[in-house]
Amino acid sequence: MFTDRFLRDRRGVRLETAERARLEEAIEEVRVVEARKRLVRAGDVLSESTLLVEGFLCRYIDDRRGLRQLMAVHVPGDFVDLHGFPLKTLDHDVATLTAATVAIVPHTALQQIEREAPDLARKLWYATLLDAAIHRAWLFRLGRLDSIGRVAHFLCETNARLVLAGLSDGRRFAFGLTQYDLAEICGLTNVHVNRVIRALREERLCLFRSSLVEILDPRRLAERGQFDPTYLYIDDSAAGALAAKD
Amino acid sequence: MFTDRFLRDRRGVRLETAERARLEEAIEEVRVVEARKRLVRAGDVLSESTLLVEGFLCRYIDDRRGLRQLMAVHVPGDFVDLHGFPLKTLDHDVATLTAATVAIVPHTALQQIEREAPDLARKLWYATLLDAAIHRAWLFRLGRLDSIGRVAHFLCETNARLVLAGLSDGRRFAFGLTQYDLAEICGLTNVHVNRVIRALREERLCLFRSSLVEILDPRRLAERGQFDPTYLYIDDSAAGALAAKD
DNA sequence: AGGAAAAGTTAACCTGGATCAAGACGATTA
DNA sequence: TAATCGTCTTGATCCAGGTTAACTTTTCCT
Secondary structure, X not given: OOOOOOOOXXXXXXXXXXXXXXXXXXXXXXXXXXXXXXXXXXXXEOOEEXXXXXXXXXXXXXXXXXXXXXXXXXXXXXXXXXXXXXHOEOOOEEEEOOOXXXXXXXXXXXXXXXXXXXXXXXXXHXXXXXXXXXXXXXXXXXXXXXXXXXXXXXXXXHHHHHHHOOOEOOOEEOOOOOHHHHHHHHOOOHHHHHHHHHHHHHOOOEEEEOOEEEEOOHHHHHHHOOXXXXXXXXXXXXXXXXXXXO | OOOOOOOOOEOOOOOOHHHHHHHHHHOXXXXXXXXXXXXXXXXXXXXXXXXXXEOOEEEEEEOOOXXXXXXXXXXXXXXXXXXXXXXXXXXXXXXXXXXXXXXXXXXXXXXXXHHHOHHXXXXXXXXXXXXXXXXXXXXXXXXXXXXXXXXXXXXXHHHHHHHHOOOEOOOEXXXXXXXXXXXXXXXXXXXXXHHHHHHHHXXXXXXXXXXXXXXXXXXXXXXXXXXXXXXHOEOHHHHHHHHOOO
């Protein structure tokens, strides 16, 4: 099922089987998209939203010089532009980072859910608020952490989210991002990201290769990035899988 | 009416008179709070949300050394912790910046709205997404702007939001923030904020005194902060009031 | 297999903002 | 009126991360 990973293991929003089925039915089409492809441009009027099934997507804003600031990286299970349903147009672009599979849900189907299944509608709301919580963690990262801390924090977050999606064992995960991407995420230059990666490697905290991230010391990495996963609203039953990994 | 400023002049979410009345009824209590007072602590289980009627509130996360990173500054009309309704607990603290008047809305009343007035419920959802859009603008600010740009961008944003709230004429507005607050917003030190303010003054862009902000050259200030108000989703009918101010 | 393009690596140098320190100013309270 | 505390102001010094530029490695294409 394409919706299998959506809202998995989040506190207080267990999706009922019927609800998941209903979402599944709402999918109009499943599409495969190549890497580095823009899916939505800021200002476009939207009539559908995108659930990420496989691969990585991002959301970003360009600055005047053409440099991007990423505002979100999406992992499988994320309802990437669900906020486009109430907002109708977005304030940013959406693009693939890697090749990806996406499920398209028309807004008419969401309207129907809203009318007929208020409980499920509330869970959709919740999902968008989770994204906002992640935005806030990113604000903390950019405003208060140094370069090593930023990268460490981001890798901890991504690891945690991928554990929930069943795509990381808590130590290693496949990831197709370049150092340049990491720079756009952390508000750094690619050159400096390279130095940070070396430092993380030399301190035996983690390894970052394009296509594979390996966390050598989860505890110390989290410490270095002041990472506290509370903002991910992970259900207690699943929290253990994350915590006991060193 | 306490809800007068809520969702005013936003694109595609005109609140009907009946809807506003309904929200007004949902208010359980109106409270006056002194400056620099914490209202919600991260992790608290919430059973009510706060609509800001007067004054300024903020949301923030503390770092390990006790320095705060603000994630939001709220102006009158903002439903400050509406996201606490679906989420139940928050990932950050909420506090007053200045003395403030707040209206308390119990979650039971919101539940009732959700069941009985799905259109209004959708508008509440929208309001929380507006906050998320502002988070993203803040991410852009921290990730891509230099110190002068950050302060310029923040002042443009605040001015625009206060114009919508009827609390700025587009040029000057009362604001009770210190330079220290500005530092916590922009990810800078108070010392450097002081220098930035001087630079903005010397370039005749704007004046920042505690208790009064005066924008001398809106166009150039926006330019300096790469400020584009699209992310505030201002209705076309109200957009003019902002644009034609130089 | 070979060649081009993208991604990663490293060094040298520079600068924006942090840090530290000292005072000035302005409100509030006694 | 003085005393006190928070806020603002300014200067001196330092360093994290930016910039530029060269070079290497990997990936992808035909």
